[in-house]
Every structure is written in structure tokens, then in C-alpha cells.
Amino acid sequence: MKDGTATMVMTPPATKPKKKEVSGQELRKTWVGQSIKRREDPRLLTGRGTFVDDITLPNLHHAAILRSPRAHARILSYDTREAENHPGVIAVLTGEEVGQMSKPFPVGVTAAFKYYSAAVGKVRYVGEPVAVVVASDRYVAEDAMELIQVEYEPLPPIVNCEAALEADAPVLHEELGNNIGCHRLLNYGDVDQAFEEADLILKERFVFPRYSSLPLETYAVIADFDAITGMFTVHSNFMGPFSMHAVAARALDVEENKLRFIVPSDIGGSFGIKTSIYPYIVLLSLASRKAGRPVKWIEDRQEHLMASSCQTDRVAYREVAVKNDGTLLGIKSKVIENVGAYLRAPEPACTFRPIGNFVGPYKVRNVQLDAYVVMTNKCPTGPNRGYGCQQIYFEQERMMDRIAEELELDPIEVRMKNLITAEDMPYTTPTGGIYDSGDYPKAMDLVVEMSQYTKLRERQKKARAEGRLFGIGIATGVDPSVSNMGYITIALPPEFRARAGYLPKSGSAESATIQMNQRGKVSVTMGTTPQGQGHETVVTQIVADELGITPDDVVIVDEFDTAKHGWSISSGTYASRFASVGTSAAVLAARKLKGKIIHLAAALLSVPEEDLIIQEGKVFAKDNPEKNITVKRVAGTAHWNHELLPDDVEAGLQARAVFRFPANVAPDPQDRVNSSNTYGFMVEIAVVEVDPDSGKVNILDWFSVHDAGTIINPKIVEGQIYGGALHGIGGALFEELAYDDDGQFLTGSFMHYVCPTAVEAPKLTIGHICSPSPLTLLGSKGAGESSSETAPAAIAGAVADALGPLGIRINELPLNPKRVWTLIHESKTP
Amino acid sequence: MPQAYRSVEITVNGLTYNRQVEPRRLLSDFLREDLDLRGTHVGCEHGICGACTVLMNGYTVRSCLMFAVQANGAEITTIEGLAKNGKLHPLQEAFWENHGLQCGFCTPGFLLSACELLERNPDPTEEEVRVGLSGNMCRCTGYQGIVESVLAAASKMKAQK
Known part of the structure; x- marks a missing residue:
């Protein structure tokens, strides 16, 4: 792998592709690696995108959802008569009817509790759907919604996940007898021995808050039930994984082919959050069934904040065993993960998605994870950018700083001491992850150089001498991309997975379809449900290179339709998968098409296939360039003149390819699993100054080095890093989905849920190293989540470093002015 | 509750529209649904996110915080009006x-x-x-x-x- 690494500090990339160069026998790759302008942009810049709310259907009606004002209560009665009689109202659907018309959603744990798309019998969080009104327009639907009377019997709420574990805690799901949705004690290596051999043992308690990467476009669903055929057709901004399609089908009690999902070309951001739209897809499908017409529901912002999805909040106890030289020997981690009122698929993936990369970039071999997944009276959770990684890297990197502090080592030195090196690649982690490539020390060296780390420490000394609170935070992380669907089954004990009749889970695949028309121009159909990641652009670059044509010759359509597109359980855009698996599917499809062109050209030229090459729009005989035919002529023949086609050649020119990874296996009996497929790396250095009077954290500088393998479009990758970093920074400094002790939701507007604007967003200095993945066809890896995983830890480290002289430790986020001010003032109060 | 309709005359991207609207109809809904100009997006409906921003008589307004009747007689520019004659702004x-x-x-x-x-x-x-x-x-x-x-x-x- 070492030879494959190259270093560059990002300079503004060329906005126009270089002129195509031809060297030797093969076309030189020219489009991959260029920041070409995005193909998606013209429609989005002119207001001609197609988002779900832009779609309308004949006889379309509109829904409003009545939601629970209480965190925990029994529903005694509904009175919907007045609403039903309201002019313009077609139907009112209550939770009770939802319980009769649908089945509970399946979920991959053994705990037996029932989760429906609306409250059945009891409400368990503020904002839980209670009833749906379908009316001629949204205004009327909301008018009628206010006329519904629901009588509740209040029950004691519980919102704190540690308290929810106590014996006398209120129980959300009586059938369980407690609030535990899943518990696994996982052991890797020999943790006891590691702790016996340790020179130093440190233990800390960490609290990670609930926040959401919060897309600007809210959830949107149009559901249309055909009573004659029993078919549900749903337009939505669902983003996959399409395993959730199966979950929705089970709840609606239909076969998968009778539940058609259509996703338009444009989704207004998602960052994982729109995976969890599927309960609303089911709810609106039931509403359409009852109303007998298509129903549109556009979630409003308050609904989104209180009742869509977000990442878990968690309490974690982490203990580390360390040698005096800083070598990390073992980790014991107890995690109490708060998934809210219902453990909803794909949860408890928050806990297990990062299982293969649990140790991050460090060599430690002995790990214990004692994971409790707990239900409380908060909104159910789901995937959010970084999914599970920001939590573990926060805990991990805070501990690395504690070790440095305790052993009086520099935080960079402690990390360097423990890093997995390029020689170790491919590296199998104790938890079963297989890191495909990387050179973590080299990336660390680059960030040290870029940030002029030694000078930063001198700056800090000077600032401290002036009485200023100046801090430097470092955070590293291994960035997992392309989930192996099998990881989620770690939630089940090995005995369960070994049972006869149990279908083991593994895999991750993506498909692409390519077609060349009779004049040699190319159309590609993808179904990757992108949410702003520029897939059309990236596929254009790839296909242009593979076929030796220009981006202008390529048209990409990226829309999803379960009835039209080649898809599977793992389809979608989540877990940073496109740059690895989507690109590889596009490459494979283009190569298949190229093979067909050569095959047909060989017949037309009477030259063996292996002697032919494609160059500059022509197919040549290598040794006899006089013998050639244009690609256009080959394509023309394939479409127009079947008489010349050999028997083994299909008419037309199209190819579909499915790419999948080789190392996707189900968890082994020791609970080891390669939970992702490609693994990138990032390291951040954040420089902050804290204002002691206001408690405000000012970011002075930010350095971020990444290894995402081959970069296809540098500007797109840069945009992902910027966006990811700001989600992490927002979560660390401002954003929190907060509840009071009664389970009342406190942050139902953007006045309360504070998102960073351009003023708060720091400028980053970004650097790259490149360790191409040996597993993907272009060597690329995902970069979509990257800094969202490490930024919270970097902020925490920087603020801890700034406040260190006051004896303050940072084990809890967010570090909003109130919390920081309070910490500073408490430290001064004797 | 539904209210009596009012007449409005609003010029959007140079075209003048005469429509009947409920007084409570948001300008954003008027643009998106009544005029089918779907380029104006609604992100929060409380005036913070700015996705629904349009120009009214040359100044930015939040179309989600205004009623269509408040724009009576005004000239509005939406995203659809920014590119001219097939040429981007x-x-x-x-x-x-x-x-x-x-x-x-x-x-x-x-x-x-x-x-x-x-x-x-x-x-x-x-x-x-x-x-x-x-x-x-x-x-x-x-x-x-x-x-x-x-x-x-x-x-x-x-x-x-």
C-alpha cells in the first residue's frame, strides 16, 4: 500500500477539465480527478429541480397529522365526529385504526414490543402521531385536526436513559417488563489480562447529546393505494437502505412487489435522517387506503424537529488500560444508548454500525463493549451522518487526551504511539473489521505540518501567559463506508443467529444500467437516491473515462423506482457508500458495454477481440490501425442493422452491472464482523479560544487531513468535508434536541434548535493523502460522513485544552455558551 | 377556518396575475401552488431558514411569513425569474x-x-x-x-x- 500513497495539500482545483490527452495504447484517464461542474446544478439553480413537494397527482388530497402533546399517556378515547363533518374533509384515521389495518414494524432484536406508525393504546413521546386528517387542502386538514378530541390518562414519563434502567423506572412497553430493547456484552481479545498488565487505568463517564444533521427539506410523502389491485404507490424522499422497504411492506402486510417506492431526482438533504421516513410512508399509505385517493403529506419544521428522527443520545463509561509509555492495552466500554420510545429499525445500528472500527486507528487488541439499548419517552432515533462514530470517537479521543495528560505526553505523541501503520494493512481489527488501506502516521504527519503544530503550542503558551483560554484539540477516526448489511445482526446473540431456519445477513451491492444509442451517445440510469452528493456528475466523469468520450456525450438519470430499477436490500445512499460501491457499479457497467462494443467490432472487422482497442471514438486493430471502425458505426449497426449481428450478440447496446464486495460475511460466533467495506481516515486539529465572560467558543483555525483513497471530483469531496465538519461542529457547540424531565420537547423551532450560519462556520484547511482502496474499481472510498465523526471530539479536545488550566474536564456536549460559562464559573467558586 | 376570498393582483417575474385568495394564504403557497412556481422552497415556515426568500419590489422577503394579500400590487422576483433569455444570472x-x-x-x-x-x-x-x-x-x-x-x-x- 505504501507505494500507492501520495500527498497533496488541496489547492483550488481547476474548474475546467484538462484537455484530453492520449498516450500510448490506452486513453489516459482525464475526467476522474477533475472538479468538473456539477450536472445537477442547472436545474437546481433555476428552480426546476424535482423534489417530492413539486409533484402533484390527479385528485391529490392533503394530510395533516395530529400529534401527542404528552410524553407518556394512555389514550382513553377519540372523538373525530366534528373533524369528519368539517367541509372538505375526506377521512380521519386514528391510531386505533392503524392498529387494526397494519402490523407492527419488524426490528432486528429479540425484545417483543409493538411499534406502529401511529400510537396504538398509548402515546410514548411528544409528537407521536395520534390521528391523520385527509382533506381537500392542507389548510382545511389543519383546521379539522384541531377539532379532534383525544382523552388521555397521563402516565409517569422517563427521559433519562440511565434512570430508565433502574428497577422502579416507569416502563414504556409493559410486555417487556423493563425498558431494555437490546443488551449485548461483547468481548474481544483478553480484556482482563490487559487490565492486569496495565501501568495505568483511567475511567471516565461521557454524555453525548441528541442532535440531527437536519435536512432543510422536511419529510415528504405522496401515498396512493389502488383498492382493486392492492398496490401501494409511494413517492417520497426516502433514501434507503431499501431493507426498510421490506420493513414497511411487513407493516402494511403486502408483498414487496405490491409496494412501489418512487424517489425523484432531487432530495433536499438527508444525512441519514430520511431513512426513518418509512413509518410515515406506512401511515400515509393507510390514510390513502381509508380515503380512497392519493394523499400528500409535507412535514412541517416543528414536526420534523420533534418527531422525525435524530441520532441517539448516550451515556458511556469508558475505562482504558495503558502502559507507562502510552501504549493502549485494552478498552472497557459500557454504553447506554437512548433510542427513544420505540427501538426502530435499523436501530440498534447506532451501537453496532461502527463495531468493526470500534478501535478507530489504534492497535489495541482487547476490547469489551457492554451495550444497553434503552427506550425512553423521546422521539425514536435512526441513522444520522456519522452514525454511531461521533459517539465512540468522542469517548475514544477524550480518553487519549486523558492518557496524555496523566503521562505528561503530548497528545499527538500518544496517538502516534498507538496508530496502525501502512505496513499493517490490510489490518484486521479485534472486532472483525478489515481496514483495506491507509497510512495513518503519514496523515498525522501532514496535519502536524499543515497546522505548524509546534508553533501552535508556542502561540498557546503566549496566550496563556496573557491569561487567555486558548486550546488545541486533536481527533482521529477511521471512516467506515459501505455497510455490510450483516453487522446489524450483532444485536442478536450468536445462539439466535445459529438457530435452524435463521437467514444470516450479509452484503452490500449497487447497480448501474448503461445504454449507447445508435449515434454513440450514452445514457446511464442509476437509482442511488442521492441527496446532494453529485452522483450524476461523478458517474458522468467515470463513464466518460471508461468509454473514452466526453461528459457532453453522457446523460445520467438518477431516480429511483422499485418497479423499474435494478435494486436490492442494500440499495440507497447511506453509510458513505456511493464513492465505493456506486462508482464501482458504474465502472463495471461501462466496462461491460465496452466489451460488447469490442465484441461486435471484432465480428464486423473480422479481427480477434483481444487485438482491438477503443480510442478517440474508434475501434482499432492494435497492430494494423488501418483496420478500424467508428464506435458510432458499431452502435448504429447494433441498433439499425441486426442482419450483421452474430448470433451471440444482443441487439442494441446496453449493459447492467451489479457490484458487490467480496469480504461481506455474516458475523462469526465470536461476534466479529467486517461491518463496512472500505475504511478511510481523518484527523482534525481544531484551534479555539474561549471567551470567559460569555462562555462562547471561538474557532480560530481548523486543519483537516483525509484519506478517502482516489478522489473522483475534488470539489465534491471538499464540499462533503465542509458539510460534515459543520454538522459535527454544530452538534458540539449549538444544536441539541432537548427535553425537560417531563418529556416535554423544548426545541421545536429554529429559535431553539440553533443551527450554525455562514457567520459561525469556520474556514477549514484541508489536506489529503491517498491510499487507494484495493477493493473498489477506482480505488475510491466514501467521504460523506468523515469529519462529522471527528469534529465533536476535536471541539471537545480543544475546549478541554483551553479550560485545562482551570481544572475543567470536558466529558459532555454540547459546549454551548451556557454550559461553558457555567463550567468556568463553577471552577472559580471554591 | 376558511375565510372570504380576496382579489389580488401580483406581478411575478414580469407577468401580472389576478387571483382570488383566502386572506390566510401564505405567499409561498400562492407562488408554489396557485402559480405553480415550484422553485421557491419552504424549509421552516417560521422565517429562520430563508429557503423561501423572494424579492418583493427589489427587497428580500420571507414568502412563508407573508400572506399573498400583503403582496397585492407588488412586483415579485422568484428563482424562476433570475435567468433571462436562457442565460444564467x-x-x-x-x-x-x-x-x-x-x-x-x-x-x-x-x-x-x-x-x-x-x-x-x-x-x-x-x-x-x-x-x-x-x-x-x-x-x-x-x-x-x-x-x-x-x-x-x-x-x-x-x-x-
Whole structure:
């Protein structure tokens, strides 16, 4: 792998592709690696995108959802008569009817509790759907919604996940007898021995808050039930994984082919959050069934904040065993993960998605994870950018700083001491992850150089001498991309997975379809449900290179339709998968098409296939360039003149390819699993100054080095890093989905849920190293989540470093002015 | 509750529309649903995110915080009115050149806010651009591409004058 690494500090990339160069026998790759302008942009810049709310259907009606004002209560009665009689109202659907018309959603744990798309019998969080009104327009639907009377019997709420574990805690799901949705004690290596051999043992308690990467476009669903055929057709901004399609089908009690999902070309951001739209897809499908017409529901912002999805909040106890030289020997981690009122698929993936990369970039071999997944009276959770990684890297990197502090080592030195090196690649982690490539020390060296780390420490000394609170935070992380669907089954004990009749889970695949028309121009159909990641652009670059044509010759359509597109359980855009698996599917499809062109050209030229090459729009005989035919002529023949086609050649020119990874296996009996497929790396250095009077954290500088393998479009990758970093920074400094002790939701507007604007967003200095993945066809890896995983830890480290002289430790986020001010003032109060 | 309809005359992107609207109808719904101009996006319905920003008589307004009747007699510019004769506005060009967007949902609002910003301050500093756009939220880009786009458009528009 070492030879494959190259270093560059990002300079503004060329906005126009270089002129195509031809060297030797093969076309030189020219489009991959260029920041070409995005193909998606013209429609989005002119207001001609197609988002779900832009779609309308004949006889379309509109829904409003009545939601629970209480965190925990029994529903005694509904009175919907007045609403039903309201002019313009077609139907009112209550939770009770939802319980009769649908089945509970399946979920991959053994705990037996029932989760429906609306409250059945009891409400368990503020904002839980209670009833749906379908009316001629949204205004009327909301008018009628206010006329519904629901009588509740209040029950004691519980919102704190540690308290929810106590014996006398209120129980959300009586059938369980407690609030535990899943518990696994996982052991890797020999943790006891590691702790016996340790020179130093440190233990800390960490609290990670609930926040959401919060897309600007809210959830949107149009559901249309055909009573004659029993078919549900749903337009939505669902983003996959399409395993959730199966979950929705089970709840609606239909076969998968009778539940058609259509996703338009444009989704207004998602960052994982729109995976969890599927309960609303089911709810609106039931509403359409009852109303007998298509129903549109556009979630409003308050609904989104209180009742869509977000990442878990968690309490974690982490203990580390360390040698005096800083070598990390073992980790014991107890995690109490708060998934809210219902453990909803794909949860408890928050806990297990990062299982293969649990140790991050460090060599430690002995790990214990004692994971409790707990239900409380908060909104159910789901995937959010970084999914599970920001939590573990926060805990991990805070501990690395504690070790440095305790052993009086520099935080960079402690990390360097423990890093997995390029020689170790491919590296199998104790938890079963297989890191495909990387050179973590080299990336660390680059960030040290870029940030002029030694000078930063001198700056800090000077600032401290002036009485200023100046801090430097470092955070590293291994960035997992392309989930192996099998990881989620770690939630089940090995005995369960070994049972006869149990279908083991593994895999991750993506498909692409390519077609060349009779004049040699190319159309590609993808179904990757992108949410702003520029897939059309990236596929254009790839296909242009593979076929030796220009981006202008390529048209990409990226829309999803379960009835039209080649898809599977793992389809979608989540877990940073496109740059690895989507690109590889596009490459494979283009190569298949190229093979067909050569095959047909060989017949037309009477030259063996292996002697032919494609160059500059022509197919040549290598040794006899006089013998050639244009690609256009080959394509023309394939479409127009079947008489010349050999028997083994299909008419037309199209190819579909499915790419999948080789190392996707189900968890082994020791609970080891390669939970992702490609693994990138990032390291951040954040420089902050804290204002002691206001408690405000000012970011002075930010350095971020990444290894995402081959970069296809540098500007797109840069945009992902910027966006990811700001989600992490927002979560660390401002954003929190907060509840009071009664389970009342406190942050139902953007006045309360504070998102960073351009003023708060720091400028980053970004650097790259490149360790191409040996597993993907272009060597690329995902970069979509990257800094969202490490930024919270970097902020925490920087603020801890700034406040260190006051004896303050940072084990809890967010570090909003109130919390920081309070910490500073408490430290001064004797 | 439904209310009596009122007549409004609103000019949008140079075309004058006479319509009957409920007094409570939001300007954003009027534009999107009554006129089918779907480029104006609604992100929060409480005036913070700025996605629904349009120009009214040359000034930015939040179309989600206004009723259509309040725009009676006004001239509105929406994102659909920015490109002229098949040619992108310099700000649209700059956003395209500089990767000033990802999902594109916030983009119409940013473009119209940036129009007003450059109208008032044709030569802004980076700081002024950041402050000037602080009424618009973007969740994808970390704002860097947007700020670069607006600065690039400013220098291009200045050079063209």
C-alpha cells in the first residue's frame, strides 16, 4: 500500500477539465480527478429541480397529522365526529385504526414490543402521531385536526436513559417488563489480562447529546393505494437502505412487489435522517387506503424537529488500560444508548454500525463493549451522518487526551504511539473489521505540518501567559463506508443467529444500467437516491473515462423506482457508500458495454477481440490501425442493422452491472464482523479560544487531513468535508434536541434548535493523502460522513485544552455558551 | 377556518396575475401552488431558514411569513425569474462554477439574498458576505462554496460594469 500513497495539500482545483490527452495504447484517464461542474446544478439553480413537494397527482388530497402533546399517556378515547363533518374533509384515521389495518414494524432484536406508525393504546413521546386528517387542502386538514378530541390518562414519563434502567423506572412497553430493547456484552481479545498488565487505568463517564444533521427539506410523502389491485404507490424522499422497504411492506402486510417506492431526482438533504421516513410512508399509505385517493403529506419544521428522527443520545463509561509509555492495552466500554420510545429499525445500528472500527486507528487488541439499548419517552432515533462514530470517537479521543495528560505526553505523541501503520494493512481489527488501506502516521504527519503544530503550542503558551483560554484539540477516526448489511445482526446473540431456519445477513451491492444509442451517445440510469452528493456528475466523469468520450456525450438519470430499477436490500445512499460501491457499479457497467462494443467490432472487422482497442471514438486493430471502425458505426449497426449481428450478440447496446464486495460475511460466533467495506481516515486539529465572560467558543483555525483513497471530483469531496465538519461542529457547540424531565420537547423551532450560519462556520484547511482502496474499481472510498465523526471530539479536545488550566474536564456536549460559562464559573467558586 | 376570498393582483417575474385568495394564504403557497412556481422552497415556515426568500419590489422577503394579500400590487422576483433569455444570472453562473450548492434546496433563497446583497454592496468582503447571508441556512455545504460563489460573482459583475 505504501507505494500507492501520495500527498497533496488541496489547492483550488481547476474548474475546467484538462484537455484530453492520449498516450500510448490506452486513453489516459482525464475526467476522474477533475472538479468538473456539477450536472445537477442547472436545474437546481433555476428552480426546476424535482423534489417530492413539486409533484402533484390527479385528485391529490392533503394530510395533516395530529400529534401527542404528552410524553407518556394512555389514550382513553377519540372523538373525530366534528373533524369528519368539517367541509372538505375526506377521512380521519386514528391510531386505533392503524392498529387494526397494519402490523407492527419488524426490528432486528429479540425484545417483543409493538411499534406502529401511529400510537396504538398509548402515546410514548411528544409528537407521536395520534390521528391523520385527509382533506381537500392542507389548510382545511389543519383546521379539522384541531377539532379532534383525544382523552388521555397521563402516565409517569422517563427521559433519562440511565434512570430508565433502574428497577422502579416507569416502563414504556409493559410486555417487556423493563425498558431494555437490546443488551449485548461483547468481548474481544483478553480484556482482563490487559487490565492486569496495565501501568495505568483511567475511567471516565461521557454524555453525548441528541442532535440531527437536519435536512432543510422536511419529510415528504405522496401515498396512493389502488383498492382493486392492492398496490401501494409511494413517492417520497426516502433514501434507503431499501431493507426498510421490506420493513414497511411487513407493516402494511403486502408483498414487496405490491409496494412501489418512487424517489425523484432531487432530495433536499438527508444525512441519514430520511431513512426513518418509512413509518410515515406506512401511515400515509393507510390514510390513502381509508380515503380512497392519493394523499400528500409535507412535514412541517416543528414536526420534523420533534418527531422525525435524530441520532441517539448516550451515556458511556469508558475505562482504558495503558502502559507507562502510552501504549493502549485494552478498552472497557459500557454504553447506554437512548433510542427513544420505540427501538426502530435499523436501530440498534447506532451501537453496532461502527463495531468493526470500534478501535478507530489504534492497535489495541482487547476490547469489551457492554451495550444497553434503552427506550425512553423521546422521539425514536435512526441513522444520522456519522452514525454511531461521533459517539465512540468522542469517548475514544477524550480518553487519549486523558492518557496524555496523566503521562505528561503530548497528545499527538500518544496517538502516534498507538496508530496502525501502512505496513499493517490490510489490518484486521479485534472486532472483525478489515481496514483495506491507509497510512495513518503519514496523515498525522501532514496535519502536524499543515497546522505548524509546534508553533501552535508556542502561540498557546503566549496566550496563556496573557491569561487567555486558548486550546488545541486533536481527533482521529477511521471512516467506515459501505455497510455490510450483516453487522446489524450483532444485536442478536450468536445462539439466535445459529438457530435452524435463521437467514444470516450479509452484503452490500449497487447497480448501474448503461445504454449507447445508435449515434454513440450514452445514457446511464442509476437509482442511488442521492441527496446532494453529485452522483450524476461523478458517474458522468467515470463513464466518460471508461468509454473514452466526453461528459457532453453522457446523460445520467438518477431516480429511483422499485418497479423499474435494478435494486436490492442494500440499495440507497447511506453509510458513505456511493464513492465505493456506486462508482464501482458504474465502472463495471461501462466496462461491460465496452466489451460488447469490442465484441461486435471484432465480428464486423473480422479481427480477434483481444487485438482491438477503443480510442478517440474508434475501434482499432492494435497492430494494423488501418483496420478500424467508428464506435458510432458499431452502435448504429447494433441498433439499425441486426442482419450483421452474430448470433451471440444482443441487439442494441446496453449493459447492467451489479457490484458487490467480496469480504461481506455474516458475523462469526465470536461476534466479529467486517461491518463496512472500505475504511478511510481523518484527523482534525481544531484551534479555539474561549471567551470567559460569555462562555462562547471561538474557532480560530481548523486543519483537516483525509484519506478517502482516489478522489473522483475534488470539489465534491471538499464540499462533503465542509458539510460534515459543520454538522459535527454544530452538534458540539449549538444544536441539541432537548427535553425537560417531563418529556416535554423544548426545541421545536429554529429559535431553539440553533443551527450554525455562514457567520459561525469556520474556514477549514484541508489536506489529503491517498491510499487507494484495493477493493473498489477506482480505488475510491466514501467521504460523506468523515469529519462529522471527528469534529465533536476535536471541539471537545480543544475546549478541554483551553479550560485545562482551570481544572475543567470536558466529558459532555454540547459546549454551548451556557454550559461553558457555567463550567468556568463553577471552577472559580471554591 | 376558511375565510372570504380576496382579489389580488401580483406581478411575478414580469407577468401580472389576478387571483382570488383566502386572506390566510401564505405567499409561498400562492407562488408554489396557485402559480405553480415550484422553485421557491419552504424549509421552516417560521422565517429562520430563508429557503423561501423572494424579492418583493427589489427587497428580500420571507414568502412563508407573508400572506399573498400583503403582496397585492407588488412586483415579485422568484428563482424562476433570475435567468433571462436562457442565460444564467452571474450569481447562478458563479454558484455553478464554485460548487455553491449540493442538494439545491436552499439555493433559490441564497441566490435571491445574494442578489440583494450585491445590489447594495457590490464589493463585499468575505466577512460581509457571511454576515449578509446569515439569514439563510444551508445544511450541506458548510457555507464555504456559497461564500466563494458570491465573492466570485461580485468580482465578475464588477468587471462587467
